[in-house]
Amino acid sequence: MSRIGRRPIALPAKVEIQIDGQHIAVKGPKGQLSRSLPPLITVQQNAQMLTVSRLNDSRPARQLHGLCRTLVANMVDGVSKGFERRLELVGVGYRAAIQGSKLVLNVGYSHPVEIPFPPGIQIAVEGNNIIVVSGTDKELVGNTAARIRAVRPPEPYKGKGIRYLGEQVRRKAGKSGKAKK
Incomplete structure (x- = not known):
């Protein structure tokens, strides 16, 4: 049996769960999420715990068991605490700004790069x-x-680019120059 799949999921106090067959909806202080689960996986709620189980021991059911448990646990964590990723811009003149509902990046190109926010994301x-x-x-x-x-992923020679905060970029040595006699 999946070691991850058999662990129960603790529900925080302000999180509500609705299970309709294979569809699960989680509502909490940060928002709400819903997901459809495969037919081989079932979810039961016991008081303040969720248990994810599989219908049989077939190979696809075993593969999906731990995955679905983790997906449901991430939904519960997301609506109660939320998730966050931090990125840093490294390079001379590299900067970011928010204009309306777009992130505008000046990262060494001849033009600023605009990235729209997807719904449900705050930047x-x-x-x-x-x-x-x-x-x-x-x-x-x-x-x-x-x-x-x-x-603009980080490049290995000078380390310039956009990287996750704390990401280590493996640096390479540049040209060594012409060999002299």
Whole structure:
């Protein structure tokens, strides 16, 4: 049995769960999320605990068991605490700003790059070079942060670009120059 899948999910006090067959909806202080689960997986609520189980021990059911438990746990965490990813801009003249519902990045291109916010995501800029992506859906927060990072990923020679806060960029040595006799 899946070690992750069999762990129960504790429900915080202000989180409400609605289970309609294979559809689960989670509502909390930060918002609400819903997801449809595969037919091989079932979710039961016992007091302040959720238990995710599988119908049989077939290979697809075993594969989905831990995944679905983690997805439901992330939904519960998202509506109660929320998720956040921080990115930093490294480079001379690199800066970020928010204009309306778009993030505007000046990252060394001849034009500013505009990225619209997806619904359910909040983006804030601290200073000129720290971008904070937050929301209730962990998958959407991670994808949005990855899309922002993909505009100018960190390069290995000078380390310039957009990176996750605390990310280590492996640096390469540049040209060593012409060998002299």
